[in-house]
Amino acid sequence: xxxxxxxxPVWSYWLVLPLFMVFWGLxxxxxxxxxxxxxxxxxxxxxxxxxxxxxxxxxxTTLARVAVAFTLAMLLGTLIGIAMGRSRTANxxxxxxxxxLLNLPALVTIILMYVWFxxxxxxxxxxxxxxxxxNVAVTVREGARSLDYRLEQMATVYGFTRWQRLREVxxxxxxxxxxxxxxxxxSLIWKIVLVVELLGRSSGVGFxxxxxxxxxxxxxxxxxSLAFIAVVQLIELGxxxxxxxxxxxxxxxxxxxx
Amino acid sequence: xxxxxxxxxxxxxxxxGEVFATIKRGDRIxxxxxxxxxxxxxxxxxxGLDHSMPAGAVVGRETLRVGYLFQxxxxxxxxxxxxxxxxVGASDEEAEHLLQQVGLxxxxxxxxxxxxxxxxxxxxxxxxxxxxxxxxxxxxPFASLDPVMAGDLKQLIAGILDxxxxxxxxxxxxDSGDAELLANRLWYLDGKPARLQWDDRVVxxxxxxxxxxxxRRLDRVGS
Numbered sequence: 001x002x003x004x005x006x007x008x009p010v011w012s013y014w015l016v017l018p019l020f021m022v023f024w025g026l027x028x029x030x031x032x033x034x035x036x037x038x039x040x041x042x043x044x045x046x047x048x049x050x051x052x053x054x055x056x057x058x059x060x061t062t063l064a065r066v067a068v069a070f071t072l073a074m075l076l077g078t079l080i081g082i083a084m085g086r087s088r089t090a091n092x093x094x095x096x097x098x099x100x101l102l103n104l105p106a107l108v109t110i111i112l113m114y115v116w117f118x119x120x121x122x123x124x125x126x127x128x129x130x131x132x133x134x135n136v137a138v139t140v141r142e143g144a145r146s147l148d149y150r151l152e153q154m155a156t157v158y159g160f161t162r163w164q165r166l167r168e169v170x171x172x173x174x175x176x177x178x179x180x181x182x183x184x185x186x187s188l189i190w191k192i193v194l195v196v197e198l199l200g201r202s203s204g205v206g207f208x209x210x211x212x213x214x215x216x217x218x219x220x221x222x223x224x225s226l227a228f229i230a231v232v233q234l235i236e237l238g239x240x241x242x243x244x245x246x247x248x249x250x251x252x253x254x255x256x257x258x
Numbered sequence: 259x260x261x262x263x264x265x266x267x268x269x270x271x272x273x274x275g276e277v278f279a280t281i282k283r284g285d286r287i288x289x290x291x292x293x294x295x296x297x298x299x300x301x302x303x304x305x306g307l308d309h310s311m312p313a314g315a316v317v318g319r320e321t322l323r324v325g326y327l328f329q330x331x332x333x334x335x336x337x338x339x340x341x342x343x344x345x346v347g348a349s350d351e352e353a354e355h356l357l358q359q360v361g362l363x364x365x366x367x368x369x370x371x372x373x374x375x376x377x378x379x380x381x382x383x384x385x386x387x388x389x390x391x392x393x394x395x396x397x398x399p400f401a402s403l404d405p406v407m408a409g410d411l412k413q414l415i416a417g418i419l420d421x422x423x424x425x426x427x428x429x430x431x432x433d434s435g436d437a438e439l440l441a442n443r444l445w446y447l448d449g450k451p452a453r454l455q456w457d458d459r460v461v462x463x464x465x466x467x468x469x470x471x472x473x474r475r476l477d478r479v480g481s
Contacts (some may be wrong), residue, residue, distance in 0.1 A: 150328065150330060150332055151332060151334070153302070153305075153307050153328070153332075154326075154328065154332040156306065156307060157305050157306070157307065157324055157326045158326075158345075158346045158385075158389065159346075160345070164345065168334055168337065168345060169334065172334070172336045250335055250336040250369050250371070
């Protein structure tokens with residue numbers, strides 16, 4: 001029915017994940033340790049945090065940071081990537097920097113930003129952006145290199161403006177690459193934002209994890225993690241997949257005439 | 259209105275040798291020549307797509323509006339026909355009118371890849387006309403169409419040329435029959451690097467025959 005490499009059927013999610021819950025519950029029940037609370041206990045903690053408003057505040061704060069960092073990183077990374085894919089000079093200029101940045105541990109950037117600019121919001125967001133730009137640029141560069149020269153010629157003959165060329169000719173061709181950068185970008189940014197919060201902010205999911213860690217409150221750690229996973233999945237299903245479906249509609253249009 | 263001063267030696271690995279010619283309003287040129295000799299290279303140069311051409315090789319293009327019918331339709335596949343026409347400056351009504359003119363009335367909301375080859379080529383022709391061109395460049399407009407569709411398109415283009423006597427056209431083709439119907443001037447490109455071996459106005463209907471005889475003589479010399 002489906003290829004081995006493709007997405008598995010829906011029922012596998014409804015089978016594997018509940019089974020995992022059951023095993024987790026049994027194991028926790030058997031251990032009876034505060035270091036491994038059962039699923040029900042985690043759920044109770046989650047409800048409590050939600051009712052007190054804590055969960056929403058910290059989740060919202062983290063989301064806002066992710067949104068700002070993501071937008072900036074995608075914008076700058078896309079511009080740099082297009083420039084690198086289209087111009088040898090730009091590529092020669094930026095490529096060595098990319099090699100440097102791609103291999104720089106995220107933690108180092110975060111620490112440096114905090115050391116240089118203090119424990120402020122701008123430093124936190126900047127650290128995430130700097131970590132993410134190279135990935136976006138590298139992905140978009142591949143796309144910019146494979147732009148169809150035939151459409152370029154068409155755009156030249158018909159005198160497209162820079163903006164028209166970007167919007168009508170390049171972005172639709174770059175779209176799969178932009179989606180790949182978005183997916184990879186979101187999952188990376190989520191993780192870095194948590195570290196940023198853990199190290200130097202007094203709000204956000206990362207900060208809550210930090211507090212819970214100090215008192216070994218595993219139930220809270222798992223509660224926030226679950227909430228987090230749920231939000232990420234919601235964005236994937238509710239935002240990314242519909243956008244992708246809509247944007248890819250032209251690829252397999254029904255034939256008007258065979 | 260357009261002057262070609264292409265000197266092959268001006269750039270590396272020239273496909274084209276010396277090509278000197280003047281194109282006037284109302285010139286309907288059919289460009290013939292063996293496959294792979296550089297016919298598309300020449301009209302790309304005229305369209306300003308050959309970046310290896312030195313400045314001054316094509317004089318007068320800046321002031322011209324050029325419509326180019328490529329071998330593929332090269333419409334934006336993610337935009338409807340109407341949106342494709344609007345992108346090059348046609349208004350809504352103009353787009354409707356142009357589509358009607360090329361026999362695609364009512365297809366404005368279709369995507370290019372939903373159309374057959376012949377329809378897509380006509381849609382691309384509509385885009386050429388949407389810029390109100392001074393110079394129409396056609397790169398093998400009848401290739402890979404079935405004879406009926408090719409015949410229809412030929413009549414359509416002939417009609418457009420007759421309705422716009424000031425418009426100049428250069429049409430790359432392999433078929434001397436196309437030349438007889440469409441052209442009032444013949445170019446024959448041959449050699450390595452390629453030169454215009456023949457540039458003749460079709461004053462009387464015998465010019466195409468004269469060219470063919472000339473080519474046959476060349477063949478005999480060659481063999």
